[in-house]
Amino acid sequence: MADLELIHELLTPASTKILLFVLDGLGGLPVSAGGPTELEAAHTPNLDRLASEGMVGLHQPVGPGITPGSGPGHIGLFGYDAIRYQIGRGVLEALGVGFDLGPNDLAARGNFCTVDATGKITDRRAGRIPTERCRQLCDELRKIELPDVELFVEPVREHRFLIVLRAKGLEEGVSDSDPGHVGSPALDVTAERPEAEKAARLVRRFVAEARERLAGHAPANMVLLRGLARLPDWPKFPDVFGLRSVAVAQYPMYRGVAKLVGMDTAEAGATLDELLTTLEHVWPHYDFAFVHVKETDRAGEDGDFERKAKVIEEVDRYVPRLTALKPDVIIVTGDHSTPAALRSHSWHPVPFLLWSSSCRSDQVMRFGEKWCLEGGAGLSRSEDLMPLALAHAGRMTKFGA
């Protein structure tokens, strides 16, 4: 199967533009057998028109049966093999709070936890302390001093926080201190390879000091760390695909993942109108825009079928503003499925439509999972959407003569 190097070699210059519009968790399920999914239930005349003029299909993130997190879901849509290009847990946590990771940063996901007098963990989440309490305790942890290291401690939500150690020579390969279960003490932090020795020593020292500083703060009287990771050095999306690229998103996580692959980012306000206004503002300066809508996923996670369908309908009403930008290629899809019936991300393939002037028409007139099954794009891997978009944008030349 084609890899990024091959795609890159086949690029040919063009002035065409590609719009990737992502409704997070778009794919759904019926709530009763034989019923419609959220997307099928929604009244979407504008998306249906794009589907009928273009082609539709389903894409499979990561692999059959695999439920992707937000990171791999988007990495796949961006054309990267989500198994080969994995984002470390610490880095993902940093992206989620909009922490601007640098090249000398080592990031970890932290939990406040409860330990008993012998040091054994009795609650890995410290009774899910309120976020406000988390903030206070992070202030306390910030007082820890590590030699020649800049330390950042950022609250996330409830018991969760982020730590970042900034110094030269901090390599990946530091083990987790979180054993993943109660009843035993936190694990010793060790270097899994020699290059990580310096980082492991500093993290051990952080953990030891945190233990002392938190001793009187039960239930949050200890920390657990995991997923110590650096910013990955991946091929950059704008270079690989030859596209000046921007991500327009309301939440830090999605701008963060886009930034990880080298896209510019534009922060948008909370409404669809504000999202579109930001897109319209940046659009003239880019060849590729990734636009992210979060509310579909949120409604799915809440188990609210009706609300998810309504969000889709609301997005549909904004489609004329998308087409008014005159993109040469429009893809509308999700990063994964979040069926309200499951109240969570799921492994189900994700419906997509691809609109361009060079689509071979299938006979599908509506946008929805069951119709996508009959679509001209078949069942694709998520990472195949980018090469398809480039082809339809006239940005790829022939392979071999």
Place this chain on the structure above:
Amino acid sequence: MADLELIHELLTPASTKILLFVLDGLGGLPVSAGGPTELEAAHTPNLDRLASEGMVGLHQPVGPGITPGSGPGHIGLFGYDAIRYQIGRGVLEALGVGFDLGPNDLAARGNFCTVDATGKITDRRAGRIPTERCRQLCDELRKIELPDVELFVEPVREHRFLIVLRAKGLEEGVSDSDPGHVGSPALDVTAERPEAEKAARLVRRFVAEARERLAGHAPANMVLLRGLARLPDWPKFPDVFGLRSVAVAQYPMYRGVAKLVGMDTAEAGATLDELLTTLEHVWPHYDFAFVHVKETDRAGEDGDFERKAKVIEEVDRYVPRLTALKPDVIIVTGDHSTPAALRSHSWHPVPFLLWSSSCRSDQVMRFGEKWCLEGGAGLSRSEDLMPLALAHAGRMTKFGA
């Protein structure tokens, strides 16, 4: 996915016969939204009957979004992974003019070009000199003498020619002299690995002498070389698949690609009648025949929708002569799409039909892209057609007990 070794291990003897009938560039596009493709527009009662008795599908050459050249398109149909088995530019040029490459040959694609007084390239194609002029200049280049090397220089078309150096020890890994753009001089030819040193030295000498001999022949006063390649040492089709195999084609390129994988070849006259007559003549002596029709691609490249549809209709009228040969398996397809609407090869999946007595009937009654979408063979990779053909020919045994 199954590889050639696995397929080979599963072979079981049979006396069945397979016919692979290729209409070059068969896949198409509508000229207006919702309209038929060339194949859908064509009246093809005989192909429709095969489609209805057999099964249909679409195959994707190389990978999603990738437009294949003629080489990779056919390599895929022959069951080889077109990314793993890439034909060097020089070799492809040799195949195109029917030059019989041997094991000691190093071939390159050549361009006559124009350089100014300082040696800078001002036209990479020497104003597309007439083919007749190319022929005269090739005669001039043939006078170049290289020590212990047999040199062949063959005109191709306009500014294009082929050179072949024949000697022991000429290895691949010689850099191109063609910088791919005007404004700079031809690049120095160097060895990209030590084994290629001898070949690089000889090619440098050829280029130096060519410069001298062409000095007075502006606009064709210099040469550019690229794609220096040897005949690849690939597994041979007749061995891999256990089939006595023949290619029946009107053009050297297609016989050449078939020969590259070890098929016998039979040259056919220009008409479909002559093509079929040649097939009928060789058919009794082989288990597998690849038959190639060029005119569909040519009409597509000319942007002539009507003519492409007419060629397909003409082929349809010859189908009874194909079935009269009583092949056990018939595949009718293209090596890639060449939609008249795009006037070029394209990335769109290619319709195919597979007829045999062991087809599970789908419900498709006609041969055309939109009906193939609903076919029993789904969307396959091109290289999966050969294993399917072998299975339907009763030539593959069980995998595992």
